Amino acid sequence: MKEVVAGIDIGGTNTVFGLVDRDGNILADGNIKTSGHPEVEGFVSVLISSIKNLSSGFSDLTISGIGIGAPNANYHKGTIELATNLAWKGIIPFTSLVSKEMDLPCFITNDANAAAMGEMIFGAAKNVRDFIILTLGTGVGSGIVTNGELVYGHTGFAGEIGHTIIIPGGRSCGCGRQGCLETYTSASGLVRTVLYMLSEMKEPSLLREIAPSKLNAKLITDAAKKSDPVAMEAFDYTAEMLAFGIINAIVFSSPEAVYLFGGLANAGDLLFEPVRKYVDRDIMAVFRGTVKILPSGIPENNAAVLGAAALAWKELKK
Numbered sequence: 559m560k561e562v563v564a565g566i567d568i569g570g571t572n573t574v575f576g577l578v579d580r581d582g583n584i585l586a587d588g589n590i591k592t593s594g595h596p597e598v599e600g601f602v603s604v605l606i607s608s609i610k611n612l613s614s615g616f617s618d619l620t621i622s623g624i625g626i627g628a629p630n631a632n633y634h635k636g637t638i639e640l641a642t643n644l645a646w647k648g649i650i651p652f653t654s655l656v657s658k659e660m661d662l663p664c665f666i667t668n669d670a671n672a673a674a675m676g677e678m679i680f681g682a683a684k685n686v687r688d689f690i691i692l693t694l695g696t697g698v699g700s701g702i703v704t705n706g707e708l709v710y711g712h713t714g715f716a717g718e719i720g721h722t723i724i725i726p727g728g729r730s731c732g733c734g735r736q737g738c739l740e741t742y743t744s745a746s747g748l749v750r751t752v753l754y755m756l757s758e759m760k761e762p763s764l765l766r767e768i769a770p771s772k773l774n775a776k777l778i779t780d781a782a783k784k785s786d787p788v789a790m791e792a793f794d795y796t797a798e799m800l801a802f803g804i805i806n807a808i809v810f811s812s813p814e815a816v817y818l819f820g821g822l823a824n825a826g827d828l829l830f831e832p833v834r835k836y837v838d839r840d841i842m843a844v845f846r847g848t849v850k851i852l853p854s855g856i857p858e859n860n861a862a863v864l865g866a867a868a869l870a871w872k873e874l875k876k
């Protein structure tokens with residue numbers, strides 16, 4: 559019998575899942591709609607029967623555990639709490655609902671922590687005991703690993719570097735406060751920067767041809783690759799803000815590496831080179847040159863399922 563775990567990633571619109579072996583091979587995968595299930599019990603029942611269907615295609619597989627990545631997931635309690643982009647309100651006892659349908663060890667954490675697990679078990683951080691991953695997507699998530707363990711903290715919600723305040727009184731954030739790292743270094747933060755720079759800078763720019771509502775990180779990245787002055791200036795500013803966030807995180811936990819994943823990280827050297835330059839310029843001397851800033855080693859299209867599966871494998875080993 560070949561042992562696998564089920565890795566599940568719950569997003570606002572879609573939920574993806576896969577059966578993953580110890581080496582990070584996804585043997586089978588599938589997806590269902592997250593929206594359209596007003597009651598969480600109905601959703602869990604469809605999800606688990608889909609996973610059972612998936613495994614019934616193999617005669618020699620045994621599922622040993624279930625790992626789940628979800629927004630606002632509490633690792634300590636097995637709950638999803640007050641998630642604004644899911645239909646289920648309040649505090650959902652998610653892992654116990656899953657265990658009622660399938661009697662297996664079940665673990666849950668938020669998506670960025672799952673990304674950190676994926677990096678540690680299957681990705682670029684395999685032999686790294688102390689690292690931080692920042693996910694630069696619609697928002698900015700983070701997972702902090704020290705001494706080989708994820709930092710969950712007292713509440714289970716530790717590792718919200720995206721909501722550290724970079725500029726007091728700065729841009730308003732979805733969390734209700736102002737000046738968070740996320741408002742400058744997420745994909746939408748980059749768009750906000752470009753809109754401001756288009757009005758302040760006199761230089762010609764390809765981005766002036768695009769309606770403001772159509773601007774996105776991909777178009778800005780493409781323009782920067784063509785040496786568009788506004789796009790390049792926007793990347794430079796974004797990198798400087800991101801460097802402040804990284805510097806604050808480095809003095810807190812002294813990682814060996816910081817991995818950047820998803821969205822803006824796909825811009826490659828356009829982002830990495832200035833980030834490294836600003837970190838080096840502004841970091842405390844004792845930390846200078848001690849931290850590598852690197853791209854994630856996990857392919858983006860498989861990352862969510864692999865991260866959730868890595869959580870299950872890591873917990874089953876304990």
Ligand SMILES: [Zn+2]
Nearest residue numbers: 721731733738
């Ligand atoms: Zn915030």
